[in-house]
Amino acid sequence: MTNPFIFNGYEGAELFFDRENELDTLMKCVSSKINVTLIAQRRMGKTGLILRLIDELKISRSKVTPIYVDIFATRDLAELNKCIANAIVKTFPEGTSVGKKLFGVLRGLRPMIGIDPLSGGPQVQLSYQNQTEKEHTLEGLLQFLDQQSNPVLLAIDEFQQIREYPETNVEAMLRTYIQRLHNVCFIFCGSKKHMMTDIFSNPQRPFFSSTQFIGLDAITEEKYAQHIRRMFMEGEKHIDDEAVKYVLDWTKRHTYYTQRLCHDIYDVKTKTVDVDIVRNCCDNLLRLNEPYFLQYKQLLTDGQWNYMIALAKEEEVTQPYANAFLKKHNIGATAVARRQLQTLIDKDLVFEETTKERSYYRVADLFMLRWLAREY
Ligand SMILES: Nc1ncnc2c1ncn2[C@@H]1O[C@H](COP(=O)(O)OP(=O)(O)OP(=O)(O)O)[C@@H](O)[C@H]1O
Numbered sequence: 168m169t170n171p172f173i174f175n176g177y178e179g180a181e182l183f184f185d186r187e188n189e190l191d192t193l194m195k196c197v198s199s200k201i202n203v204t205l206i207a208q209r210r211m212g213k214t215g216l217i218l219r220l221i222d223e224l225k226i227s228r229s230k231v232t233p234i235y236v237d238i239f240a241t242r243d244l245a246e247l248n249k250c251i252a253n254a255i256v257k258t259f260p261e262g263t264s265v266g267k268k269l270f271g272v273l274r275g276l277r278p279m280i281g282i283d284p285l286s287g288g289p290q291v292q293l294s295y296q297n298q299t300e301k302e303h304t305l306e307g308l309l310q311f312l313d314q315q316s317n318p319v320l321l322a323i324d325e326f327q328q329i330r331e332y333p334e335t336n337v338e339a340m341l342r343t344y345i346q347r348l349h350n351v352c353f354i355f356c357g358s359k360k361h362m363m364t365d366i367f368s369n370p371q372r373p374f375f376s377s378t379q380f381i382g383l384d385a386i387t388e389e390k391y392a393q394h395i396r397r398m399f400m401e402g403e404k405h406i407d408d409e410a411v412k413y414v415l416d417w418t419k420r421h422t423y424y425t426q427r428l429c430h431d432i433y434d435v436k437t438k439t440v441d442v443d444i445v446r447n448c449c450d451n452l453l454r455l456n457e458p459y460f461l462q463y464k465q466l467l468t469d470g471q472w473n474y475m476i477a478l479a480k481e482e483e484v485t486q487p488y489a490n491a492f493l494k495k496h497n498i499g500a501t502a503v504a505r506r507q508l509q510t511l512i513d514k515d516l517v518f519e520e521t522t523k524e525r526s527y528y529r530v531a532d533l534f535m536l537r538w539l540a541r542e543y
Pocket residue numbers: 173174175176177182183184185186207208209210211212213214215216358422423426
């Protein structure tokens with residue numbers, strides 16, 4: 168039997184676990200054309216959920232045409248256009264009647280169609296455009312989607328990337344164009360919580376209050392434990408309760424890390440799994456990742472590295488400038504700590520999480536957290 172714990176990409180509804188409520192809400196939003204903002208910590212399962220939604224639209228034979236773009240690698244408006252245009256070209260191939268229209272539209276907008284040297288398929292190439300033309304292209308692409316007979320879902324992953332563009336008006340521009348559409352609904356997805364909430368819930372920003380927020384928390388302990396036990400049982404293996412508890416504590420039920428560890432445990436060639444086997448798998452995972460963690464040691468100053476270790480040792484820190492914390496870990500003055508923490512957040516090595524009850528800081532990569540706490 169193949170390993171039922173995936174930790175890379177999406178491999179169909181059977182291997183995608185839980186998230187029924189979120190999926191249900193997303194399906195309802197799509198059918199009522201409500202735009203959604205999906206925000207959650209890195210590796211919690213946002214992209215997986217979007218791909219699950221796209222799959223569900225297919226399974227339920229929905230009329231909606233889904234289009235997914237990941238704009239993480241785009242650096243400016245021209246690249247955003249290219250990214251969206253490429254996704255549209257893939258969705259409506261040249262041979263189809265919609266595809267023919269699309270190519271007509273694209274020619275009018277001046278981007279040319281070339282051949283992708285890797286896949287041999289069509290690829291949009293943008294000829295030089297001035298700023299107005301670039302804006303016109305984005306509007307043209309969205310209008311094209313709006314003119315389709317079937318409704319369109321455009322899911323934009325890593326949306327916060329638009330904040331990195333040299334053009335500062337992309338947010339306002341997008342909002343203006345989107346307001347004119349009737350047949351396209353959007354999912355804006357991202358993990359940089361501050362940026363995403365600033366885009367969508369700051370009264371001074373163009374997207375203010377225009378979307379429904381959906382967040383993804385860790386799957387509950389009870390559900391995840393049940394799921395793990397069942398997957399092992401179906402593979403004619405057994406995992407004991409102590410081992411399951413260890414897995415869920417060690418990975419804090421953070422989806423990617425839990426899936427990854429379970430994957431490795433499932434691959435161990437024994438029929439029964441106890442906590443010693445789990446510990447062994449944890450050690451192996453940390454050893455495997457060690458060179459990658461050590462790279463960061465080179466990239467950070469001693470002070471920043473020391474701050475990472477302090478955070479890792481405490482697991483979660485609610486008062487990162489409190490005297491007791493600074494003293495215990497030899498961090499230095501509050502002003503120094505403030506700078507160090509900010510740098511670590513900017514580099515995505517640490518995140519701040521705010522729940523109803525409290526707000527805390529944590530080393531973002533859980534394996535790195537476990538490794539730092541163990542090594543230092
Ligand atoms: N509900 C789920 N059931 C099973 N596996 C899942 C689930 N959600 C996520 N995963 C697994 O965890 C991995 C990480 O999830 P995903 O890439 O969706 O997270 P993300 O929130 O988009 O992360 P990032 O912020 O880094 O883009 C996925 O590749 C997938 O294999």
